[in-house]
Structure formats: structure tokens, C-alpha cells
Amino acid sequence: xxxxxxxxxxxxxxxxxxxxxxxxxxxxxxxxxxxxxxxxxxxxxxxxxxxxxxxxxxxxxxxxxxxxxxxxxxxxxxxxxxxxxxxxxxxxxxxxxxxxxxxxxxxxxxxxx
Amino acid sequence: xxxxxxxxxxxxxxxxxxxxxxxxxxxxxxxxxxxxxxxxxxxxxxxxxxxxxxxxxxxxxxxxxxxxxxxxxxxxxxxxxxxxxxxxxxxxxxxxxxxxxxxxxxxxxxxxx
Numbered sequence: 001x002x003x004x005x006x007x008x009x010x011x012x013x014x015x016x017x018x019x020x021x022x023x024x025x026x027x028x029x030x031x032x033x034x035x036x037x038x039x040x041x042x043x044x045x046x047x048x049x050x051x052x053x054x055x056x057x058x059x060x061x062x063x064x065x066x067x068x069x070x071x072x073x074x075x076x077x078x079x080x081x082x083x084x085x086x087x088x089x090x091x092x093x094x095x096x097x098x099x100x101x102x103x104x105x106x107x108x109x110x111x112x113x
Numbered sequence: 114x115x116x117x118x119x120x121x122x123x124x125x126x127x128x129x130x131x132x133x134x135x136x137x138x139x140x141x142x143x144x145x146x147x148x149x150x151x152x153x154x155x156x157x158x159x160x161x162x163x164x165x166x167x168x169x170x171x172x173x174x175x176x177x178x179x180x181x182x183x184x185x186x187x188x189x190x191x192x193x194x195x196x197x198x199x200x201x202x203x204x205x206x207x208x209x210x211x212x213x214x215x216x217x218x219x220x221x222x223x224x225x226x
Contacts, residue, residue: 034214043117043203043217044156089155100146100171101215105155 006104023090031094119218136204145187149200
């Protein structure tokens with residue numbers, strides 16, 4: 001079945017450091033891929049998405065490129081801020097999952113001043 | 114603001130008690146979902162409603178029931194609460210399936226003692 005695997009956290013960085021959070025997926029179809037962010041005490045918010053191979057999603061300085069050849073959708077940001085501290089979830093949706101979202105287990109990011 | 118509203122935000126139940134979690138969306142979305150979030154396990158789908166008048170089981174439906182009251186509202190009921198149901202519950206909605214991404218509510222933190 002479809003699944004999403006994320007790197008385990010927490011990821012701890014200093015402010016202005018470069019961020020990469022790895023995400024790989026298993027899917028038999030052609031999924032859409034998403035990154036969601038959850039700030040403390042809140043629900044999940046859509047951060048960015050990509051719907052086909054080689055698409056790049058971007059938002060708020062975050063980027064992720066849909067790599068079909070490596071089945072990956074890694075999240076990157078060039079310079080993190082303390083306010084980026086949150087839990088990040090990778091997710092996929094395709095016809096094999098009846099277009100429901102399947103989430104990874106989440107990666108906690110801590111950014112220190 | 115448009116979005117998904119969940120009530121209550123916090124609840125403590127005794128084992129064996131029942132309660133209903135309420136969810137309403139005002140975005141004219143067709144699909145609605147209930148997830149639970151537990152530490153280290155990401156989000157797990159309990160039930161979903163692809164459209165008004167339909168409901169289906171997700172990954173972890175045991176101990177829960179749902180009602181799609183109308184297009185706006187989707188409730189989750191615990192008939193006889195158990196400590197294993199201590200969790201944070203999120204409601205979400207989407208236009209049709211997950212391909213457009215979900216909009217999440219802010220969650221209900223439930224403790225069963």
C-alpha cells in the first residue's frame with residue numbers, strides 16, 4: 001500500500017542555518033505530494049504541494065521538488081528562523097488511496113536563536 | 114474567518130462515558146475527515162465522508178461512530194470511552210478528496226481517565 005517515510009526528529013538548528021527534511025514515498029499510482037506544518041497547539045496547515053513529477057512547490061521560503069525517479073519530496077529552506085520551529089508532515093494523495101491523504105509520522109524542527 | 118471549527122477544544126472523560134466531537138466547515142467542501150494524532154505515530158484516519166450522505170471507515174475506526182449531519186457538519190462519537198482513546202482529534206475538509214489538500218481544525222485534546 002501507499003506510505004510516506006520521513007526522517008526522525010527532532011532536527012535542531014541554529015537560526016539562519018540551511019534546512020533539509022527528508023521525505024520518501026511508496027505509491028503505485030501518480031500521487032500528489034504535500035508538506036504540512038503544525039505549530040504548537042494548532043492544527044495542521046498546508047505549506048506547499050506538487051502534483052506531478054519535477055514540479056516544485058514553494059511557500060514562505062520553503063521549497064520541495066517532486067522527484068519521481070527517487071520517490072522523494074524533500075523539504076528545504078535556505079535560512080531558518082526561530083518562528084519556523086514546528087512539526088512538519090509529508091503527505092501523499094492518489095487514486096489508490098481514494099484520494100485520501102496519507103501522512104508521514106512528522107519531523108519536529110527546533111530552531112535556536 | 115472561513116475554515117473548520119471544532120468543539121470542544123479540551124475534554125476529560127471517565128472510562129465508559131460517551132461524548133460527541135463536533136466539526137463544521139464553511140468552505141462548501143464535499144469531503145470531511147476525522148484523524149487522531151498520537152506521539153510518534155503521526156495522523157491516523159478514523160473515519161471519512163467523501164460526500165454528504167456517505168461515510169467510510171479509515172485506518173482506526175474501532176470504538177468510534179460518525180454522522181455526516183449535512184454538508185457542513187461531521188461529528189465523531191465515542192460511545193464508551195477508553196484510556197486508549199486519549200489523543201488529539203483533528204477534523205479536516207477538502208473540496209473532493211485529498212488532491213487539493215485539506216483544511217484542518219485546531220483540534221480537540223481528549224483525555225480519558
